[in-house]
Amino acid sequence: MAKQPHILAEEGDVTDIALIPGDPGRVDRIAGHCENVETVAENREYKLVNAEFEGRELTICSTGIGCPSAAIAVEELSRIGCETFIRVGTTGALQSDIEIGDMVVATGAAKNEGTSKRYESVEFPAVPDYDVLTNLVDAAEANGEDVHVGPIASDDAYYAETDEYVKAWEDGGILSVEMEAATVFTLARRKGLRAGAICTVDGNLVEGTQKGETEGEELPEKAKDNVERAIGIALTATTEL
Numbered sequence: 001m002a003k004q005p006h007i008l009a010e011e012g013d014v015t016d017i018a019l020i021p022g023d024p025g026r027v028d029r030i031a032g033h034c035e036n037v038e039t040v041a042e043n044r045e046y047k048l049v050n051a052e053f054e055g056r057e058l059t060i061c062s063t064g065i066g067c068p069s070a071a072i073a074v075e076e077l078s079r080i081g082c083e084t085f086i087r088v089g090t091t092g093a094l095q096s097d098i099e100i101g102d103m104v105v106a107t108g109a110a111k112n113e114g115t116s117k118r119y120e121s122v123e124f125p126a127v128p129d130y131d132v133l134t135n136l137v138d139a140a141e142a143n144g145e146d147v148h149v150g151p152i153a154s155d156d157a158y159y160a161e162t163d164e165y166v167k168a169w170e171d172g173g174i175l176s177v178e179m180e181a182a183t184v185f186t187l188a189r190r191k192g193l194r195a196g197a198i199c200t201v202d203g204n205l206v207e208g209t210q211k212g213e214t215e216g217e218e219l220p221e222k223a224k225d226n227v228e229r230a231i232g233i234a235l236t237a238t239t240e241l
Helices: 024-031 067-079 115-119 130-142 163-171 181-191 226-238
Strands: 017-019 035-043 046-053 056-061 084-093 103-112 147-155 176-178 194-204
Touching: 017 226, 024 046, 024 056, 024 084, 024 226, 046 067, 056 067, 056 226, 067 084, 067 115, 067 181, 084 130, 084 181, 084 226, 103 130, 103 181, 103 226, 115 181, 130 147, 130 194, 130 226, 147 181, 176 194, 181 194, 194 226
Parallel strands: 017 056, 017 084, 084 194, 103 147, 147 176
Antiparallel strands: 035 046, 046 056, 084 176, 103 194
16 A cells, blocks of 8 residues: 555554554653654654554554544554554543543543544444453553543534533533544544543643643642653553553
């Protein structure tokens, strides 16, 4: 198959499993935990490297922010050999008992975005693969994390969360909101592939502490290096998949 137009990779360039952070800068952070790191390509929001963690060969590819660019990453990676996808990133809590620094493993994602709906109607659930889900939970618990397991929401409009919006999701038992998982889950399921997501909490919309609004505040100890810990959990999960 020809080189993919956005990730600039072709068959033979990737492994069967990919960690897909949103931020290209996190590709290097993930790779920093690995050995035998090799940069494959870098174009727009997509930075693609291969590496090895505890003997497990893996691919790391950033997706950029939001479901449209995440869909491109999953589509193109799957066309050249990736079969399992783990989103690792950050999320805003929608429940008052979820603290900054906690981990969230999604059992499903509400489709509050437009991309997945171009593939199928909203009635179809956006859910992760069970094996990926359970391995992420096991890895988080083994690391002693405060891990919350349940439904999240994927949203398109970062700055459009009103008080009414937050209250509705809170009342519905939605744990947190992020911007990619619903489409990642949808595409993987439709293609017969596997996907999961682990995100660390970087704000709490119910408590009014959104990302970037916690500077100078007293944060729990677990808020320190929380992204690095989420990365470690995702990497550990790959060794069993």
